Amino acid sequence: MTNKVALITGSSRGIGAKTALLFAQRGYAIVLNYRSSYVDAENLQREIISLGVECIAVQADVSKQEDVERLFKEADKLGQLAVLVNNAGILDKQSRLEQISPERFLRVLEVNVLSCFLCTKEAIKRMSTKYGGTGGAIVNVSSAASKTGSPNEYVDYAASKGAMDTLTRGAAIELADEGIRVNGVRPALIYTDMHSLGGQADRVDRLKGNLPLKRGGTPEEVAEAIIWLATEKSSFVTGSFIDTTGGL
Ligand code: NAP
Secondary structure (H helix, E strand, C coil), X not given: CCCEEEEECCCCCHHHHHHHHHHXXXXXXXXXXXXXXXXXXXXXXXXXXXCCCCEEEEECCCCCHHHHHHHHHHHHCCCEEEEEEECCCCCCCXXXXXXXXXXXXXXXXXXXXXXHHHHHHHHHHHHCHHHCCCCEEEEEECCCHHHHCCCCXXXXXXXXXXXXXXXXXXXXXXXXXXXXXXXXXXXXCECCCHHHHCCCCCHHHHHHHHCCCCCCECHHHHHHHHHHHHCHHHCCCCCCEEEECCCC
């Protein structure tokens, strides 16, 4: 049981997958998580195992408490949880606010915020010195939308990320003297499949000219910020955010 374990929610593809790969390259045992993308998760699991580290891929809808509890019990089999990355997230078709149904609003909050709350609770039980743990790091993958509000696109998504930022600050301060650091990254316009959920697969290329750096970002660039916040190099940082936004 000497493994340092990193659990990354929503890691079958995109930012989560690249983050898992970077942690694996640094020798962490990896817990991948997905809701339905079984094939992507299995392929990534094989790639990570080929690097010589342990890796499991666990199907779990992280918006559901019973799934989250099962996910963390599976993670326990690998070793000591050192890092939790709350990355799983969704958005829905671009719409004006009055066209967003209450059901959609609640689902976005469940997947993006309730999941973060549920996973953080499980991580505290394993990491906190108050419960006999040796500490750890939690990184929440928020969005620049928490500041822009995403008008005319997905205000529900933006509100969920605002809640995530508040959760990050509160948890960071509450857990600071229990060995747990909690920080966030706030990406914008990263080349992943997420934009097709909003109905605009080409969104990054369409909007990248608005960014000071005049290009979209890569999942690897976000993963580097996550790794920094999760490891000892950032040992004096908690309750903070890195905007991986090309200057937005
Ligand atoms: P993505 O390519 O769509 O990947 C999302 C991942 O989350 C997938 O692995 C998906 O797995 C998983 N997932 C979704 N719902 C889940 C659930 N209920 N339970 C467990 N896993 C679930 O998205 P991405 O762009 O990498 O986004 C990752 C994070 O970055 C999100 O929180 C997103 O809000 C944030 N972000 C992204 C951008 C961007 O420009 N891409 C910008 C700002 C913030 P399944 O396919 O199995 O559902």
